[in-house]
């Protein structure tokens with residue numbers, strides 16, 4: 001006797017939740033299976049713990065700037081607060097499924113055929129499936145590679161290592177570097193080439209690097225770890241170029257790989273290319289009754305929470321009434337949550353620099369604006385990408401302690417094609433980041 005549902009979602013992260021909550025709202029019988037942590041990467045090892053830790057170190061930085069030297073960050077207190085926030089968020093996540101009528105299962109799911117999965121020895125049957133199994137960190141195959149920790153360990157740590165080495169120079173590496181250095185650690189980032197934070201403007205990235213360098217973050221370019229060895233006092237890193245240093249911990253932040261291997265997808269008739277589950281523009285796999293969303297799917301979009309949620313909701317709607325249109329995406333703002341933050345929206349500054357016939361750039365030095373000056377935000381800067389022909393702002397990129405705020409506000413103005421005249425018809429509280437828009441949006 002198997003339990004039967006109209007839809008089974010595999011993975012209780014943000015993508016799976018988007019699909020399940022929409023499908024149940026349409027009156028379907030829905031089950032979600034989660035093998036580890038309700039809320040998935042975002043809640044457990046991603047943006048939720050990251051933003052709690054960031055709040056603590058940003059407050060530390062701000063207090064020190066306003067008042068002079070202050071005691072170091074109390075990492076165990078901060079970690080306890082993080083654990084409380086993460087634990088409560090996980091619990092709410094699970095409860096939200098249950099109060100909305102989604103049946104939850106805890107265990108590892110794998111396909112038996114294209115209508116059944118097995119969980120904890122039990123068979124569950126459904127007409128449709130949504131695979132939302134996310135991704136895991138890429139590992140490094142070197143001697144001593146088993147001593148390398150995943151970046152997620154940092155965001156769950158209860159003790160702050162004093163000497164931290166990070167492999168990679170992407171979004172996760174810079175988040176760890178910003179948090180750990182303000183909390184008192186010395187950080188070394190090692191990058192195999194010269195490219196940091198691909199997609200962000202090189203000049204703003206240089207500003208971020210210079211700011212971090214003042215806070216004990218060191219960058220090594222064009223080199224790679226070749227060996228890691230345990231010593232009586234910690235770890236010894238050796239690189240391909242022959243450099244050596246001692247460290248307490250090495251975190252890998254080298255990108256992420258789709259979780260697809262142990263789902264027995266072959267039994268369900270789902271083809272899996274090397275980098276994840278290929279889907280069509282309706283997010284169907286090679287079996288049209290089986291969909292894939294979020295980080296496990298190859299959709300041509302970045303692996304970000306917004307996309308996973310949006311794709312999940314799209315599929316949740318499609319399950320009760322076939323989607324008339326292929327999925328399209330709204331304007332996306334994104335941020336690197338380092339110290340300071342980098343953020344961007346719309347047409348990139350890099351594209352504008354390469355195409356001066358179509359775009360012009362406007363640089364706004366925000367450091368002397370009250371919003372930023374009062375916070376000692378000396379690096380604050382905004383770049384606006386302007387379409388030469390229409391004169392409209394079509395993209396923006398910012399660095400500052402609150403770059404994401406101004407970029408999110410600009411996202412609304414860009415998406416809604418708000419004219420400067422229309423903006424002036426609204427009175428924002430003054431002075432504030434929103435009121436700054438009068439000066440920016442002219």
Ligand SMILES: Cc1cc2nc3c(=O)[nH]c(=O)nc-3n(C[C@H](O)[C@H](O)[C@H](O)COP(=O)(O)OP(=O)(O)OC[C@H]3O[C@@H](n4cnc5c(N)ncnc54)[C@H](O)[C@@H]3O)c2cc1C
Pocket residue numbers: 010011012013014015016033034035036037038039040041042045046047050107108109110132133134135151152155172259262263293294295296303304305306308337
């Ligand atoms: C450190 C870090 C910071 C990040 N910060 C941001 C950020 O600031 N902003 C942003 O937009 N994005 C951020 N991301 C990316 C974001 O977390 C992911 O894009 C998002 O979590 C993808 O959601 P998902 O539902 O596809 O996968 P996940 O959240 O990974 O969820 C997948 C779930 O499926 C479960 N699962 C896997 N296989 C099975 C199985 N066989 N049976 C049952 N369950 C299974 C897993 O346990 C997991 O809970 C960050 C990621 C990391 C690692």
Ligand SMILES: NC(=O)c1ccc[n+]([C@@H]2O[C@H](COP(=O)([O-])OP(=O)(O)OC[C@H]3O[C@@H](n4cnc5c(N)ncnc54)[C@H](O)[C@@H]3O)[C@@H](O)[C@H]2O)c1
Pocket residue numbers: 167168169170171172173175191192195196197224253254255256302303304334335336337
């Ligand atoms: N704020 C955010 O929006 C946010 C924050 C964290 C994570 N994320 C998501 O999580 C994903 C993973 O983050 P990440 O920082 O691990 O990935 P990333 O793609 O941002 O950076 C990976 C880094 O590792 C390097 N690298 C890749 N392969 C390598 C190899 N074999 N040897 C040496 N270096 C190598 C890359 O050059 C790059 O510097 C991101 O792509 C993003 O989708 C988003």
